[in-house]
Amino acid sequence: MIIDALWAGDDIEYRYNQVKGRQEIWHRCGRGDREWVLFDAIPSRTIKENFIGPVQFVPAILGVLLDNAWGYNGNPAPVAGNFVPANEIGGGLSLHGLGANIDDWVAMHTGDNYPVTIAQSPRFHLITAIVDTEDVYLLAGLVGVANLETGNGAAWTVPDDGIWVEYDEPTALVKSFVTRRDGVSTITNIGVPYVGHSSFCMGVNDAGDEAALIFNGTKVAIHTTNLPTAQLKPLAMIGSRTAVAKDLHLHDFRLIFDHGIVF
Numbered sequence: 558m559i560i561d562a563l564w565a566g567d568d569i570e571y572r573y574n575q576v577k578g579r580q581e582i583w584h585r586c587g588r589g590d591r592e593w594v595l596f597d598a599i600p601s602r603t604i605k606e607n608f609i610g611p612v613q614f615v616p617a618i619l620g621v622l623l624d625n626a627w628g629y630n631g632n633p634a635p636v637a638g639n640f641v642p643a644n645e646i647g648g649g650l651s652l653h654g655l656g657a658n659i660d661d662w663v664a665m666h667t668g669d670n671y672p673v674t675i676a677q678s679p680r681f682h683l684i685t686a687i688v689d690t691e692d693v694y695l696l697a698g699l700v701g702v703a704n705l706e707t708g709n710g711a712a713w714t715v716p717d718d719g720i721w722v723e724y725d726e727p728t729a730l731v732k733s734f735v736t737r738r739d740g741v742s743t744i745t746n747i748g749v750p751y752v753g754h755s756s757f758c759m760g761v762n763d764a765g766d767e768a769a770l771i772f773n774g775t776k777v778a779i780h781t782t783n784l785p786t787a788q789l790k791p792l793a794m795i796g797s798r799t800a801v802a803k804d805l806h807l808h809d810f811r812l813i814f815d816h817g818i819v820f
Contacts, residue, residue, distance in 0.1 A: 567585070568584060568585045569582065569583070569584055569585070569596075570582070570583045570593065571583075574598070574763070576763045577598070577678070577763060577815065579598050579599055579600055579601060579816075580598070580599045581595060581597070581598045581599075582595075582596045582597040582598070583595055583596060584596040586756065586771065586773070586774030586775075587774060588773055588774045589771075589772075589773045589774025589775035590774060590775045590776070591774050592771045592774055592775060592776050594680070594682065594758040594760070594771055595680045595758075595760065595813055596811075597813070598813055600816040601813055601814065601815060601816050602672075602813070602814055602815070602816055602817065603811065603812065603813050603814075604625065604667070604672070604791065604810075604811070604812040605810065605811050605812075606625055606627075606807075606809075606810040606811075607647070607648060607809060608642075608643075608648050608649050608650040608807055608808060608809075608810070609647065609648030609649070625667075626668075627665050627666065627667065627668070628665070628666050628667060628668025628669070629663070629664065629665050629666075630663075630664055630706070630707060630708060630709050631654075631661070631662050631663035631664055631709060631794075632660070632661055632662055632709065632710050632711055632712065632713070633655075633657070633661065633709065633710055634709035634710060635663050635709075636655075638653060638655060639652065639653050639654070639655065639663045640652065640653065640665075641653050643806045643807075643808075645686075645754070645806065645808070646684070646754060646808055647808070647809075648808070649806050649807060649808040650806070650807045650808075651688075651804050651805070651806050651807075652665060652793060652794075652795050652804065652805045652806070652807055653802065653803075653804050654693075654795045654796055654797050654802060654803040654804070654805075655802055656797035656799070656800055656801045656802040656803055657800065658800055659797070659798065659799055659800050660712060660713070660796060660797070660798065661796060661797050661800075662694075662713045662794055662795065662796030662797070663794065663795065663796075664713075664792055664793065664794030664795075665792070665793055665794075666700075666790055666791060666792035666793070667790045667791055667792075668790075670790060671701065671702060671787075671788035671789055671790040672788075672789075672790060672814070673699065673788070673789050673790070673812070673814045674786070674787070674788055674789065675720075675761045675765050675768070675784055675785060675786070675789075676765045676815075677814040677815040678760070678761045678762065678763055678765060678814065678815060679699060679720075679759075679760070679761055679789070679812060679813065679814040680758060680759070680760040680761075680811075680812070680813040680814070681698060681699055681720070681758065681759045681760070681791065681811075681812050682756070682757075682758045682809070682810065682811040682812070682813075683697060683756070683757060683793070683807065683808075683809070683810050683811075684754055684755070684756045684807075684808035684809050685697065685754070685755060685756075685757075685793075685805060685806060685807060685808070686753060686754045686755070686805070686806040686808075687724070687750050687804075687805060687806075688803070688804040688805070688806065689801075689803055689804065690724075690726060690749075690750045691726060691727075692726060692727065692797060692798040692799040692801065692803075693724070693725075693726055693795065693796070693797060693798060693803045694713075694723075694724065694725040694726070694728075694795070694796045694797075694798060695723065695724050695725075695793075695794060695795045695796070695805055696715075696721050696722070696723045696724075696792070696793070696794050697721060697722055697723075697792070697793040697794075697805075698719060698720050698721025698722055698735075698759055698791070698792070699719050699720045699721065699759070699785075699789035699790065699791055699792070699812075700716040700718065700719035700721065700789060700790060700792045701716055701717060701718030701719055701785055701787035701788060701789055701790075702716070702787070702788070703716060703717035703718055703739075703740075703787065704716050704717040704740070705717075705792075713794065713796055715737075716737070717737065717738075717739055717740040717787075718737055718738055718739065718785035718786075718787040718789070719735070719736075719737050719785055719789060720735070720736050720737075720759050720761070720768050720784075720785065720789070721734075721735050721737075721759070721792075722734055722735070722747070722757060722759070722770070722772075723735055724750060725798075726798070727798065730749060731746045731747070731748055731749055732746075732747050732748065732749070732750055733745060733746055733747060734747050734759075734770040734772075734777070734778040734780070736768050736780040736782070736783045736784050736785070737783055737785060738783045738784060738785045738786065738787075741783050742783055743780045743782045743783040745770075745777070745778035745780070747770065747772055747777045747778060748777075751773060754806070754808070755772065755773050756772075756773060756774070757770060757771065757772045757773070758770070758771045759771075761784070765784075766781060766784070767779060767780070767781050767784075768780045768781075768784055791810070791812050793805065793807055
């Protein structure tokens with residue numbers, strides 16, 4: 558990436574990206590090696606979710622206030638009890654897997670809208686907390702439609718395309734960063750789940766040929782293989798490997814990608 562630093566501080570930098578032809582705001586993470594992550598870009602497209610905003614209200618499903626009109630599915634079909642406000646660090650949402658049966662799961666996503674490709678250099682930001690790390694499986698990131706379970710009442714399937722972080726215990730005792738194309742994956746072990754809230758940013762570089770993961774302020778993985786070419790959408794899901802409820806807390810989601818055609 559070719560950049561000109563317009564203004565630099567200890568934790569925030571304003572830059573001009575000559576490749577993308579845009580102004581950018583970069584923020585340095587609060588812990589780890591304090592890697593810089595993209596916070597905003599003009600012009601660009603941004604999907605943001607604070608999980609506390611009053612704009613969109615879907616009482617039949619949620620009973621909570623969100624910024625966007627999200628889609629949902631799971632096994633069994635989602636109900637209000639799957640979405641519970643988490644009164645933490647400025648709000649938040651508890652994605653609550655009811656765990657009535659083994660392998661119950663719930664997911665939230667942008668429905669039938671797959672808005673981004675890696676050619677648009679997406680940057681996916683999210684803060685999460687896994688409440689119980691035993692007998693739980695989860696996935697958060699960008700996914701394609703191929704082999705993705707989009708209905709209700711069916712077993713969860715791993716999509717054929719995407720860039721995400723996953724965890725499945727007891728199958729694996731560590732979280733993994735995954736890039737996946739046409740059912741073939743590149744996987745990096747990023748360690749055991751963090752106790753408490755953790756932040757991660759998955760980003761594709763300006764050239765569209767490299768995906769990196771910054772986890773809790775440290776760059777922990779760079780992938781140059783099996784980068785997906787399909788249209789992708791943001792998704793977060795959690796399931797239970799036993800008949801016990803599981804929770805994934807979500808905070809401050811942000812997806813930044815290139816602007817569309819200028820008319």
